[in-house]
Amino acid sequence: MPISAYLHIPFCRRRCYYCDFPISVLGDKTNTNQSGSIVEYAQFLCEEIKITPTCHLPLETVFFGGGTPSLLPPRYLEKILLTLDEHFGIDANAEISIEMDPGTFTLEQLHDYKKLGVNRFSVGVQSFNDKLLEKCGRFHRLKDIEQTINFIYQTNIKNFSLDLISGLPYQTLETWELSLEQAITINPSHISCYDLVLEPVTAFGKQYKPGNFPLPDDEDTSKMYKITQQKLTKAGYEHYEISNYAKLGYQCRHNLFYWENKPYYGFGMGAASYTNNQRFTRPKTRKTYYEWVKQLKLSGYVISASNLSRVDILLETLMLGLRLKKGINLSEISNRFEKDIIEKIYQTLIPYHQAELVYFKNINDNFITEINNNSWQSIHRIMLSDPDGFLLSNTILASLFDKLESIV
Numbered sequence: 001m002p003i004s005a006y007l008h009i010p011f012c013r014r015r016c017y018y019c020d021f022p023i024s025v026l027g028d029k030t031n032t033n034q035s036g037s038i039v040e041y042a043q044f045l046c047e048e049i050k051i052t053p054t055c056h057l058p059l060e061t062v063f064f065g066g067g068t069p070s071l072l073p074p075r076y077l078e079k080i081l082l083t084l085d086e087h088f089g090i091d092a093n094a095e096i097s098i099e100m101d102p103g104t105f106t107l108e109q110l111h112d113y114k115k116l117g118v119n120r121f122s123v124g125v126q127s128f129n130d131k132l133l134e135k136c137g138r139f140h141r142l143k144d145i146e147q148t149i150n151f152i153y154q155t156n157i158k159n160f161s162l163d164l165i166s167g168l169p170y171q172t173l174e175t176w177e178l179s180l181e182q183a184i185t186i187n188p189s190h191i192s193c194y195d196l197v198l199e200p201v202t203a204f205g206k207q208y209k210p211g212n213f214p215l216p217d218d219e220d221t222s223k224m225y226k227i228t229q230q231k232l233t234k235a236g237y238e239h240y241e242i243s244n245y246a247k248l249g250y251q252c253r254h255n256l257f258y259w260e261n262k263p264y265y266g267f268g269m270g271a272a273s274y275t276n277n278q279r280f281t282r283p284k285t286r287k288t289y290y291e292w293v294k295q296l297k298l299s300g301y302v303i304s305a306s307n308l309s310r311v312d313i314l315l316e317t318l319m320l321g322l323r324l325k326k327g328i329n330l331s332e333i334s335n336r337f338e339k340d341i342i343e344k345i346y347q348t349l350i351p352y353h354q355a356e357l358v359y360f361k362n363i364n365d366n367f368i369t370e371i372n373n374n375s376w377q378s379i380h381r382i383m384l385s386d387p388d389g390f391l392l393s394n395t396i397l398a399s400l401f402d403k404l405e406s407i408v
């Protein structure tokens, strides 16, 4: 059963030009303290929590994502946390994270979140360059980022992350390097660096073509990835996941559950959950979500989702696990699948191992350098090399999928 919960808070001031998330735009001026939409949403979210089957295992991680959860007045966050605690229980040492966007909350609000038990803050900086922020349609500017960081210092928060995006239109290697340096100077415990993905339905997707100006070309985005790896590891951050860096002891526990392909609850409009061997995504507008919650209550919690097949589980485990620096525990996979699957994984990865894009480790955590036809029997872990293997992860996964889809 899951011990992890994701709560989607869909409200945003504006829709950023690269974003295809399920959100509700409030506009720049709405007073969130008096917003009827927020009151109603919090009620339905709590309703969904209350009708979800539980085996009363206390939650070890809770993640408020969005959207812009920092638009949520603390009294609603309190209500949601109380509902979770009453229904599932929240472990005393739980990681409770919230995503926050600069310019969307006050110092007092941050104090309140902290008092309510939130102990990890993830700030959507995206860039330290006003021109790039404007080109992305972001609500905030550099002055808002500076204010946010001052709030964080004043509240003595140590466990906070900064999110940055590389590959933005008009971004150069120089502006990217500068953003990284500014992030390092702030000294967060965690930094996430995501490469821009052009989703067809977004303003960017309609306006730009991958690799064409004003987007950086493939060569420059690869360089950005390598610069990130060099600069952040040199500054004392561990590159523990393909897009994530953390100081010792500050990896995001909630996201680790995803990458380790563990089950999790999801609540709210558009939220995905992974429970009872089923992945399920909730309706993506507030109206359809509210209707769905009402029906769910009437039906006694009947969700129409199909069980994941064995091949789905295997491929997802590989896809998610290879994002992690520690890679995948093959012994765990061999407990769930036939031995010849492990051999096929090994054979597919041999050329990548020879190209130093993939590493193999034995049970004693030592690298296996000399390999032969039978080496697969002694492999305990597989992992991608950093940064070259991570950069080619899509190609490596495509080879694995090709090989495994037909045989599982």
Ligand code: SF4
Pocket: 011, 012, 013, 014, 015, 016, 019, 020, 021, 023, 066, 067, 068, 101, 124
């Ligand atoms: S603030 Fe985040 S969730 Fe909201 S529109 Fe921008 S990128 Fe999307």
